[in-house]
Amino acid sequence: MDRKATAVWRGNLQNGKGEISTESGVLRNTPYSFSTRFGEASGANPDELIAAAHASCFTMALSGALAKKGYIADSLETSATVTVEKQGDGFAITSSKLRLRAQVPDIDRGTFESIANDAKANCPVSKALNLKISLDVDFHQSLHSTSASH
Known part of the structure; x- marks a missing residue:
């Protein structure tokens, strides 16, 4: 592909x-x-495209990893903040911070965070980026069950 x-x-x-x-x-x-x-002009830039790619790839990977364990999320919302810093005569993308808001029924926080951290490390975009990647999780267990059996 x-x-x-x-x-x-x-x-x-x-x-x-x-x-x-x-x-x-x-x-x-x-x-x-x-x-x-x-600057602040309207339009695209490579850094936000990398952030969009990372947020979407991680979220898809997490959805797949949850499904493999028998869980279906009610909601996964990820933002990625890519940091660009001056280094020497140029610039470098130095980190990507993923911020995840998740609502998943029938899963405890520890199990969820373990699955999320694995998805962070193993999504294809994370693997392609040679930089520090962090994950901040805002997890809420859903009150109703829409997940498959475990």
Whole structure:
């Protein structure tokens, strides 16, 4: 399985402009620039795309890991905050902080956190990132049961 994205850039770093497109068409000629990455201008940037990829990959991996153990989440909501820091003459993405809000019936907090930490370590995007990854869990056991039998 291969996934493809294309980036085009015109001009110099500070005043140039680019466009990002994905093979699926979800992003099509989506603008990005120095000011969308390092300033407050509206538009995409590589760092938020990495954050979106990490949040979505982890959440899918967690859903799958829970299902393997017989649990079905009522709700999994993950945000990822990717930190970019100046290093030497350039910049580096140094960490990704996952923040998870979860409602899962019929599972204790310890079991849930164990499954969540395993999903954090083993989702494909986590494996691809060479940086510090943390997970902050806001867990609530649901009052009703929608999960499969264990």
